[in-house]
Structure formats: structure tokens, C-alpha cells
Amino acid sequence: xxxxxxxxxxxxxxxxxxxxxxxxxxxxxxxxxxxxxxxxxxxxxxxxxxxxxxxxxxxxxxxxxxxxxxxxxxxxxxxxxxxxxxxxxxxxxxxxxxxxxxxxxxxxxxxxxxxxxxxxxxxxxxxxxxxxxxxxxxxxxxxxxxxxxxxxxxxxxxxxxxxxxxxxxxxxxxxxxxxxxxxxxxxxxxxxxxxxxxxxxxxxxxxxxxxxxxxxxxxxxxxxxxxxxxxxxxxxxxxxxxxxxxxxxxxxxxxxxxxxxxxxxxxxxxxxxxxxxxxxxxxxxxxxxxxxxxxxxxxxxxxxxxxxxxxxxxxxxxxxxxxxxxxxxxxxxxxxxxxxxxxxxxxxxxxxxxxxxxxxxxxxxxxxxxxxxxxxxxxxxxxxxxxxxxxxxxxxxxxxxxxxxxxxxxxxxxxxxxxxx
Numbered sequence: 001x002x003x004x005x006x007x008x009x010x011x012x013x014x015x016x017x018x019x020x021x022x023x024x025x026x027x028x029x030x031x032x033x034x035x036x037x038x039x040x041x042x043x044x045x046x047x048x049x050x051x052x053x054x055x056x057x058x059x060x061x062x063x064x065x066x067x068x069x070x071x072x073x074x075x076x077x078x079x080x081x082x083x084x085x086x087x088x089x090x091x092x093x094x095x096x097x098x099x100x101x102x103x104x105x106x107x108x109x110x111x112x113x114x115x116x117x118x119x120x121x122x123x124x125x126x127x128x129x130x131x132x133x134x135x136x137x138x139x140x141x142x143x144x145x146x147x148x149x150x151x152x153x154x155x156x157x158x159x160x161x162x163x164x165x166x167x168x169x170x171x172x173x174x175x176x177x178x179x180x181x182x183x184x185x186x187x188x189x190x191x192x193x194x195x196x197x198x199x200x201x202x203x204x205x206x207x208x209x210x211x212x213x214x215x216x217x218x219x220x221x222x223x224x225x226x227x228x229x230x231x232x233x234x235x236x237x238x239x240x241x242x243x244x245x246x247x248x249x250x251x252x253x254x255x256x257x258x259x260x261x262x263x264x265x266x267x268x269x270x271x272x273x274x275x276x277x278x279x280x281x282x283x284x285x286x287x288x289x290x291x292x293x294x295x296x297x298x299x300x301x302x303x304x305x306x307x308x309x310x311x312x313x314x315x316x317x318x319x320x321x322x323x324x325x326x327x328x329x330x331x332x333x334x335x336x337x338x339x340x341x342x343x344x345x346x347x348x349x350x351x352x353x354x355x356x357x358x359x360x361x362x363x364x365x366x367x368x369x370x371x372x373x374x375x376x377x378x379x380x381x382x383x384x385x386x387x388x389x390x391x392x393x394x395x396x397x398x399x400x401x402x403x404x405x406x407x408x409x410x411x412x413x414x415x416x417x418x419x420x421x
Contacts, residue, residue, distance in 0.1 A: 009148060009414055014345060017147050017410055021139055021403045028135050028402065029122060031058065035131040036115040036124035039108060040078075042100040042166045048078025051099050055161060058138055059083050062145060064159065071163045072171040080172055081161035082179055089154040091417055094180035094187040094368060096360050097134045097375075098165035101126040102382050111384040113394055121378075121396040129382065132397040133190030133375025134161070139406035144413060151417045158184075162360055170323075173363020180368050185416050186335055189361045189372035192381060192397070193405060199349035200408060202339055203372035204332040207253070207281040207356045208288050208325030212295065213318045214240050216263075218304065219311040220272035228307040230270025234263040236304040236313035237274035243298050244278065244317075247291055254282045254291045255356070277320075283354055285325045292319065326362045328354070331369035338419070339371060342411035346404065374409055377401035 040051040049068075056066035064083040071077050078099060103113065103125040115124035122132070137159070144152040158179050162172040180187055194201040216237035221230025241258050248256045256278060263274025280295065282288035301315040326332075336352050343350040353373065361372040378397035385392045 013147055014407075014411070017143050017407055018403065020143050020146050021406050024139070024142070025399075025402065028139060029117070029399070031138070032122060032124075032127065032131060032135050032397075033115040035134070036126060039103070039105045040100050040126065041102065041104045042077060042164055044105070045075060045078045048099050048163050052078060052081040052161065052163070055081060055099070055134060056083060059141070059159065062141055064157070069175060072169050073164055073167070077167075078163040080163045080175060082175070083157075083159040083161075084179075085157045087154050087156040089156075090183075091154055092156045092158065092181060092184040093413065093416065094158045094160060094176065094184050094364070095137050096160050096162070096176060096187060096189045096364070097137055098130050098162035098360070100163055100166050101129070101131075102166050103384055107384050111386065111394070113384040117399070120399050122399050123394050123396045125384065125395065127395055128192040128376060128378030128397040129395065130165075130191055130375060132378065132402070133192060136375050136402060136405050136409070137188075137190050139402065140409040140413065143406060143410045148410065148414055151414050154417060155413070160360075165360060170363070173360060176360060176364050177367045180364070182367055184368045185419075187361070187364045187368040187370040188374055188409060189359055189364075189370065190375040191359045191361075191372055192375045192378050193373040193401070194353070195377055195401070196351065197349075199351045200339070200343055200405075201351055201353040201373060202336055203355045203359075203361070204336050204352045205283055205328045205354040206326040206358060206362055206372070207283050208285060208362065209323045209358055210280045210288060210292055210319055211321045212278055212280065213320055214244065214276045214278070215316045215318070216240060216274045216313060217316075218270065218272050218274075218313045219306060221270040223268045223270055227270060229310065231304055231306040231311045231313045232270050233274040233313055234271045236301070236315060237261070237263060237276055239303055240298060240301050240315045240317075241276055243301065244295060247280070247294050249291075252282065252287050253284065254280065254287050256280050256291070281356060283325055283327065285327060288325060295319075323358055323362055324366075326365045326370070329365060332365055332371060335369040335371045335416075338415040339408065339412045341415055342408050345411050346407055348404065348408075374405060376405055
């Protein structure tokens with residue numbers, strides 16, 4: 001371990017880090033419980049802002065100053081939270097989490113979805129995605145302050161909390177790049193992590209996504225009296241959906257999913273309008289763009305004609321939004337290499353992972369070396385239902401994963417600092 005930031009951080013200090021974090025686990029679980037008690041569904045602006053203020057209070061004792069930045073959604077959603085602490089050196093590290101969840105207050109009540117501990121699991125809305133990740137971030141910084149004070153004081157920390165991550169607002173990505181700056185040493189994203197064969201799985205790439213809408217227009221008619229003159233938009237949409245779905249190419253890592261369909265008004269009327277929304281994802285930007293070209297080729301599909309031949313249905317496809325792919329890159333790989341060294345210091349391994357889901361890392365990787373999946377291990381993200389037979393279970397975080405995850409980022413931060421001296 002070279003560099004003054006690593007000097008004096010040997011086995012005894014690593015044991016002190018572990019002991020500090022383990023001793024603090026009751027408090028950290030109590031913090032998680034308080035976070036989960038605050039409903040922060042993306043559309044619950046007051047709840048998101050309440051969680052933002054609570055989160056700011058947690059880090060204030062570490063010397064962080066809070067700033068609240070309105071999201072692009074305005075008053076419909078809460079404000080992004082930016083916490084900053086200026087260090088004694090030019091070294092800057094960004095840490096990213098988010099405030100919002102996908103669960104409404106009504107859904108939480110209906111499913112009795114709340115904080116509870118069962119065995120080694122901490123259940124609750126956002127336990128893993130991502131309130132547990134915020135707790136791991138706090139654990140990392142408190143352990144650095146307590147045991148590796150030189151690193152904590154040297155780094156200029158920028159903590160960014162997205163108010164609208166579950167709606168993938170581009171404005172927060174731009175905020176991350178602006179506040180971390182092009183010369184930051186790293187951007188650490190605390191989405192939920194995973195393990196495989198005793199090794200940390202850390203995210204160094206994510207799929208990009210395009211969201212689209214298919215609109216089929218037909219001709220309404222009485223379904224009993226004048227069926228022959230009608231042209232059914234639902235039938236046209238069905239064919240369009242099948243063709244779009246066939247664009248999936250697993251060998252290229254390209255997937256297409258239709259997630260929502262609406263059409264018609266009553267069953268005694270030939271449907272004049274039908275719509276569907278879907279998404280396309282790929283790890284490689286070029287593959288995604290090629291998929292969008294193939295999607296565009298389906299635009300204008302017109303195969304359903306009224307029985308009297310007088311009217312032909314039409315189809316239009318509109319791309320609503322694109323999120324950039326986080327492609328594999330040398331900067332993220334180098335940062336992963338430091339995390340692998342950090343894992344070895346606590347007797348564990350680390351493996352890189354490309355993940356299909358989006359995160360705020362999709363917006364930062366091209367500007368700042370980025371790594372993701374640093375939050376606790378868990379399962380059932382976005383799920384509030386539970387059944388007696390176990391076929392459905394609610395979101396949870398594994399309590400034993402918090403300390404190792406926090407230790408990993410503590411030691412990685414020391415290695416980052418040592419490399420930037």
C-alpha cells in the first residue's frame with residue numbers, strides 16, 4: 001500500500017474500520033427505518049423533500065452543506081439534493097444516490113409494506129433501492145472520518161441525490177457532471193449490489209434505453225350494424241407490436257419490451273385508435289441505434305383494411321426518450337481495479353458486471369470514472385407484494401452485506417486518494 005494516504009492503514013486499522021461499522025449497525029438500521037418511514041414516491045413531492053431534509057441532516061454532522069436544486073419536473077416532484085464538503089487537496093470524489101422510490105403511500109398500506117427485520121433481511125420500500133445505498137454511503141464517510149481522517153479531510157466530497165431517478169430525468173445527470181467536474185477522480189454510485197461465489201459484483205457498464213410509442217389509427221364503426229366499413233386499430237396495433245417485439249436480438253444484447261397497451265372504448269364499436277408504449281435496450285450505442293433504425297422501418301405499417309376496402313389503418317412510431325448506454329471503458333475499468341485491490345484487503349474478490357437496468361451512472365461515465373452497485377445486497381426491488389406461498393416477496397436488503405460494502409468503499413477511497421497524490 002503506497003502513498004501517504006495509505007500509510008498507517010494496515011491490518012489493525014482495517015480491523016478498526018470493521019469494528020467501527022459493526023458497532024454502529026444498530027444506529028444505521030435505525031436510520032434506515034426512519035428513511036423507509038418517509039414515503040418518497042417520485043410523485044410525492046413533499047415526501048421526497050422531507051427525505052431530502054432528513055438526509056441532509058445526517059451528513060451535516062460530517063460538515064456537509066446542503067443545496068436543493070429544483071428538478072425539471074417543477075412542483076410535480078421534489079428537489080434534487082447536493083451536499084458538499086471542501087477538502088484540503090484538489091482531489092474530488094462524487095457519490096450518487098437517489099431520494100425517490102416507485103411505491104405510493106396507498107400501495108404501501110394495501111400491502112402492509114413497511115420496515116421490518118426478519119432474520120438477516122431488512123424489508124421496506126427502498127430498503128435496497130436505494131435508501132440502503134444511502135446508508136452505506138453514510139457508513140463509508142463516517143468510517144473514513146473516524147479511522148482514515150487524512151483521506152476524509154483531503155477529499156472534496158460531492159454527494160448527489162436524485163429526486164426523480166425512477167423517471168430517468170436527464171437534468172440530474174447534467175447536474176452530476178457539472179458538480180463533480182471533468183477532473184473528479186471518481187463517481188461512486190450506490191445502487192444495490194450483488195455477490196457471486198464470494199466476490200463483489202461491481203457495475204462498470206449498463207444498457208442504454210429508448211422509449212417509444214406506437215399509435216395505430218383506424219375507422220370506428222358499429223360492431224353489429226356496419227362492421228364491414230370499420231377498420232380495427234387494435235388489430236393493426238397487434239401486428240405492429242409483434243413486429244416490433246421481433247427486433248429483440250439476444251446475441252447483440254438488444255431487447256425490446258412492450259409494457260403498456262390501450263385501445264378502443266366499448267366492445268360494440270370497431271376501435272378507431274390504439275396505442276402501446278415500449279422500450280428498447282442495448283449495451284452498445286451502435287447496436288441501439290441500429291435497433292432504432294429497424295424500428296423506424298416499421299413506422300407507417302398499414303396492413304389492416306376495412307372489409308369494404310374503403311379505409312386502410314395507419315401506424316406511427318414515435319421515439320419519446322433516449323438514455324445513453326454506459327459502455328465499457330478504460331476509466332471505469334481502472335476504477336474497478338482499485339476496488340478489486342480494496343476487496344483483496346478484506347480477503348474478498350471482486351468481479352466486473354454489465355447490468356441491464358439504468359442508473360444515474362449512465363449520465364456520468366463519459367465525464368468521470370464511474371462505478372456502480374456499491375449499495376447493499378438484496379432482492380425484489382420495485383416489488384411490494386407478498387404471498388403466503390413465497391411466490392411473491394417484498395423488497396429487502398441483506399443486513400450482513402452493509403459492513404463489507406461500506407468497508408470496500410472506505411478502502412477504495414484510500415486507494416483513489418493514494419493514486420492522486
